Amino acid sequence: MKMSDRQKADRPREKLHVKGAGALSDYELLMAIIGSGTAQADVTKIARDVQKLLKEKGSELTYDDLLAVKSLGPAKATQIMAGFELWRRQFEVSERPIIDSPEKAVAQLADIRDKKQEYFVCLTLDGANRLIAKRVITIGTLTSSLVHPREVFADAITDRAASIIVAHNHPSGNLEASQADKDVTARLQNTGELLGIKILDHIIITKTTFQVIG
Numbered sequence: 001m002k003m004s005d006r007q008k009a010d011r012p013r014e015k016l017h018v019k020g021a022g023a024l025s026d027y028e029l030l031m032a033i034i035g036s037g038t039a040q041a042d043v044t045k046i047a048r049d050v051q052k053l054l055k056e057k058g059s060e061l062t063y064d065d066l067l068a069v070k071s072l073g074p075a076k077a078t079q080i081m082a083g084f085e086l087w088r089r090q091f092e093v094s095e096r097p098i099i100d101s102p103e104k105a106v107a108q109l110a111d112i113r114d115k116k117q118e119y120f121v122c123l124t125l126d127g128a129n130r131l132i133a134k135r136v137i138t139i140g141t142l143t144s145s146l147v148h149p150r151e152v153f154a155d156a157i158t159d160r161a162a163s164i165i166v167a168h169n170h171p172s173g174n175l176e177a178s179q180a181d182k183d184v185t186a187r188l189q190n191t192g193e194l195l196g197i198k199i200l201d202h203i204i205i206t207k208t209t210f211q212v213i214g
Helices: 012-019 026-034 043-060 063-067 074-091 102-107 149-158 179-195
Strands: 119-125 131-139 163-169 198-205 210-212
Touching: 012 026, 026 043, 026 074, 043 063, 043 074, 063 074, 102 163, 102 198, 102 210, 119 149, 131 149, 149 163, 149 179, 163 179, 179 198
Parallel strands: 163 198
Antiparallel strands: 119 131, 119 163, 198 210
Protein backbone atom coordinates (compact mmCIF):
# COMPACT_ATOMS: atom_id res chain seq x y z
CA MET A 1 0.00 0.00 0.00
CA LYS A 2 1.35 3.40 -0.99
CA MET A 3 1.43 6.24 1.52
CA SER A 4 -1.25 8.12 -0.43
CA ASP A 5 -3.59 5.14 -0.03
CA ARG A 6 -3.43 5.23 3.76
CA GLN A 7 -5.97 7.04 5.90
CA LYS A 8 -4.39 10.18 7.31
CA ALA A 9 -4.61 8.84 10.88
CA ASP A 10 -2.64 5.74 9.82
CA ARG A 11 0.26 7.65 8.30
CA PRO A 12 3.39 7.34 10.46
CA ARG A 13 3.99 11.02 11.20
CA GLU A 14 0.36 11.69 12.07
CA LYS A 15 0.17 8.50 14.13
CA LEU A 16 3.33 9.46 16.04
CA HIS A 17 1.94 12.91 16.74
CA VAL A 18 -1.28 11.51 18.21
CA LYS A 19 -0.14 8.27 19.87
CA GLY A 20 3.61 8.69 20.42
CA ALA A 21 6.60 6.93 18.86
CA GLY A 22 5.97 3.77 20.87
CA ALA A 23 2.79 3.10 18.91
CA LEU A 24 4.68 2.79 15.61
CA SER A 25 6.13 -0.44 14.25
CA ASP A 26 9.77 -0.52 13.15
CA TYR A 27 8.55 -0.24 9.56
CA GLU A 28 6.44 2.82 10.37
CA LEU A 29 9.33 4.45 12.25
CA LEU A 30 11.51 4.06 9.17
CA MET A 31 8.83 5.67 7.02
CA ALA A 32 8.62 8.56 9.48
CA ILE A 33 12.40 9.05 9.32
CA ILE A 34 12.60 8.83 5.53
CA GLY A 35 9.61 11.14 5.12
CA SER A 36 8.83 10.92 1.43
CA GLY A 37 9.62 8.88 -1.64
CA THR A 38 10.40 9.74 -5.23
CA ALA A 39 8.74 9.33 -8.58
CA GLN A 40 10.51 5.99 -8.89
CA ALA A 41 9.74 4.57 -5.44
CA ASP A 42 7.13 5.35 -2.79
CA VAL A 43 8.35 5.83 0.78
CA THR A 44 6.70 2.54 1.73
CA LYS A 45 8.95 0.68 -0.72
CA ILE A 46 12.08 2.53 0.39
CA ALA A 47 11.32 1.83 4.07
CA ARG A 48 10.73 -1.85 3.31
CA ASP A 49 14.12 -2.10 1.58
CA VAL A 50 15.88 -0.32 4.47
CA GLN A 51 14.17 -2.60 6.99
CA LYS A 52 15.42 -5.64 5.07
CA LEU A 53 18.95 -4.22 5.17
CA LEU A 54 18.71 -3.68 8.92
CA LYS A 55 17.68 -7.28 9.47
CA GLU A 56 20.64 -8.45 7.39
CA LYS A 57 23.29 -6.04 8.66
CA GLY A 58 22.14 -5.04 12.13
CA SER A 59 24.61 -2.71 13.85
CA GLU A 60 27.06 -3.28 10.96
CA LEU A 61 24.88 -1.23 8.58
CA THR A 62 26.94 1.34 6.63
CA TYR A 63 26.29 4.52 4.71
CA ASP A 64 27.23 2.74 1.47
CA ASP A 65 24.68 0.00 2.24
CA LEU A 66 21.96 2.65 2.41
CA LEU A 67 23.11 4.33 -0.78
CA ALA A 68 22.54 1.00 -2.55
CA VAL A 69 18.80 1.26 -1.77
CA LYS A 70 16.97 2.48 -4.86
CA SER A 71 15.72 6.09 -4.54
CA LEU A 72 17.41 6.61 -1.15
CA GLY A 73 19.81 9.44 -1.90
CA PRO A 74 22.77 10.83 0.08
CA ALA A 75 20.64 13.26 2.10
CA LYS A 76 18.27 10.64 3.48
CA ALA A 77 21.05 8.07 3.93
CA THR A 78 22.97 10.64 5.96
CA GLN A 79 19.89 11.41 8.03
CA ILE A 80 19.36 7.74 8.86
CA MET A 81 23.00 7.06 9.72
CA ALA A 82 23.24 10.20 11.85
CA GLY A 83 20.16 9.12 13.81
CA PHE A 84 21.57 5.63 14.39
CA GLU A 85 24.96 6.97 15.44
CA LEU A 86 23.42 9.47 17.89
CA TRP A 87 21.39 6.65 19.46
CA ARG A 88 24.50 4.47 19.84
CA ARG A 89 26.52 7.26 21.45
CA GLN A 90 23.79 8.19 23.90
CA PHE A 91 22.38 4.83 24.89
CA GLU A 92 24.73 1.96 24.01
CA VAL A 93 27.62 0.98 26.25
CA SER A 94 30.66 2.34 24.44
CA GLU A 95 33.10 -0.28 25.69
CA ARG A 96 31.99 -3.89 25.50
CA PRO A 97 34.52 -6.43 26.76
CA ILE A 98 35.91 -9.01 24.38
CA ILE A 99 35.30 -12.50 25.77
CA ASP A 100 37.81 -14.70 23.95
CA SER A 101 38.76 -17.09 26.77
CA PRO A 102 37.05 -18.94 29.63
CA GLU A 103 38.95 -16.76 32.10
CA LYS A 104 37.43 -13.59 30.64
CA ALA A 105 33.98 -15.19 30.73
CA VAL A 106 34.43 -16.13 34.39
CA ALA A 107 35.34 -12.52 35.18
CA GLN A 108 31.81 -11.57 34.09
CA LEU A 109 30.24 -14.19 36.37
CA ALA A 110 31.55 -13.31 39.82
CA ASP A 111 28.01 -12.57 41.01
CA ILE A 112 26.92 -16.22 40.85
CA ARG A 113 29.92 -17.74 42.67
CA ASP A 114 28.32 -17.51 46.13
CA LYS A 115 24.72 -18.29 45.21
CA LYS A 116 22.98 -20.97 47.28
CA GLN A 117 21.07 -22.23 44.24
CA GLU A 118 22.24 -23.07 40.75
CA TYR A 119 22.13 -20.08 38.40
CA PHE A 120 22.35 -20.85 34.69
CA VAL A 121 23.70 -17.82 32.80
CA CYS A 122 24.16 -17.06 29.11
CA LEU A 123 26.62 -14.56 27.60
CA THR A 124 25.77 -13.56 24.04
CA LEU A 125 28.64 -12.44 21.81
CA ASP A 126 28.94 -10.76 18.43
CA GLY A 127 31.22 -11.85 15.59
CA ALA A 128 34.23 -10.22 17.26
CA ASN A 129 33.49 -11.97 20.60
CA ARG A 130 32.33 -8.68 22.11
CA LEU A 131 29.81 -9.12 24.90
CA ILE A 132 26.29 -8.21 23.83
CA ALA A 133 24.38 -9.20 26.96
CA LYS A 134 24.52 -11.34 30.07
CA ARG A 135 21.30 -13.00 31.23
CA VAL A 136 20.19 -15.38 33.94
CA ILE A 137 18.25 -18.10 32.14
CA THR A 138 17.08 -20.22 35.06
CA ILE A 139 17.46 -20.44 38.82
CA GLY A 140 17.34 -24.02 40.04
CA THR A 141 17.27 -25.85 43.34
CA LEU A 142 20.27 -26.42 45.57
CA THR A 143 21.41 -29.34 43.44
CA SER A 144 20.00 -28.92 39.92
CA SER A 145 18.87 -26.48 37.27
CA LEU A 146 16.61 -27.45 34.38
CA VAL A 147 17.47 -25.72 31.10
CA HIS A 148 15.70 -25.95 27.77
CA PRO A 149 17.45 -24.84 24.54
CA ARG A 150 14.59 -22.51 23.59
CA GLU A 151 15.16 -20.51 26.80
CA VAL A 152 18.86 -20.17 26.02
CA PHE A 153 18.59 -19.29 22.34
CA ALA A 154 15.51 -17.04 22.33
CA ASP A 155 17.45 -13.95 23.42
CA ALA A 156 20.56 -15.01 21.49
CA ILE A 157 18.52 -14.91 18.30
CA THR A 158 17.09 -11.50 19.24
CA ASP A 159 20.63 -10.25 19.92
CA ARG A 160 21.77 -11.58 16.51
CA ALA A 161 24.55 -13.30 18.44
CA ALA A 162 27.28 -15.09 16.54
CA SER A 163 28.11 -17.27 19.54
CA ILE A 164 27.29 -17.79 23.20
CA ILE A 165 28.99 -18.93 26.39
CA VAL A 166 26.87 -20.63 29.03
CA ALA A 167 27.78 -21.19 32.65
CA HIS A 168 26.31 -22.34 35.91
CA ASN A 169 27.50 -22.45 39.49
CA HIS A 170 27.83 -25.51 41.73
CA PRO A 171 26.88 -24.44 45.27
CA SER A 172 28.34 -27.69 46.59
CA GLY A 173 31.83 -26.62 45.48
CA ASN A 174 32.24 -29.79 43.41
CA LEU A 175 33.68 -29.00 39.97
CA GLU A 176 32.85 -32.35 38.45
CA ALA A 177 30.30 -32.19 35.63
CA SER A 178 27.25 -34.34 36.25
CA GLN A 179 25.68 -36.44 33.53
CA ALA A 180 22.85 -33.86 33.42
CA ASP A 181 25.44 -31.11 32.82
CA LYS A 182 26.93 -33.09 29.94
CA ASP A 183 23.49 -33.82 28.46
CA VAL A 184 22.53 -30.12 28.58
CA THR A 185 25.82 -29.21 26.87
CA ALA A 186 25.20 -31.71 24.09
CA ARG A 187 21.62 -30.49 23.51
CA LEU A 188 22.74 -26.87 23.36
CA GLN A 189 25.58 -27.68 20.97
CA ASN A 190 23.22 -29.55 18.65
CA THR A 191 20.68 -26.70 18.73
CA GLY A 192 23.41 -24.13 18.17
CA GLU A 193 24.58 -25.95 15.06
CA LEU A 194 21.07 -25.86 13.62
CA LEU A 195 20.67 -22.15 14.39
CA GLY A 196 24.15 -21.10 13.35
CA ILE A 197 25.00 -19.83 16.85
CA LYS A 198 28.11 -21.54 18.21
CA ILE A 199 28.44 -22.64 21.83
CA LEU A 200 31.98 -21.60 22.72
CA ASP A 201 32.07 -22.99 26.27
CA HIS A 202 29.92 -24.37 29.07
CA ILE A 203 31.60 -23.41 32.33
CA ILE A 204 31.06 -24.73 35.85
CA ILE A 205 31.86 -22.16 38.56
CA THR A 206 32.44 -22.56 42.28
CA LYS A 207 33.41 -20.01 44.93
CA THR A 208 37.10 -20.27 44.13
CA THR A 209 37.59 -21.83 40.71
CA PHE A 210 36.01 -23.02 37.47
CA GLN A 211 36.07 -25.78 34.87
CA VAL A 212 35.01 -26.00 31.25
CA ILE A 213 32.85 -28.99 30.40
CA GLY A 214 34.77 -30.85 27.73
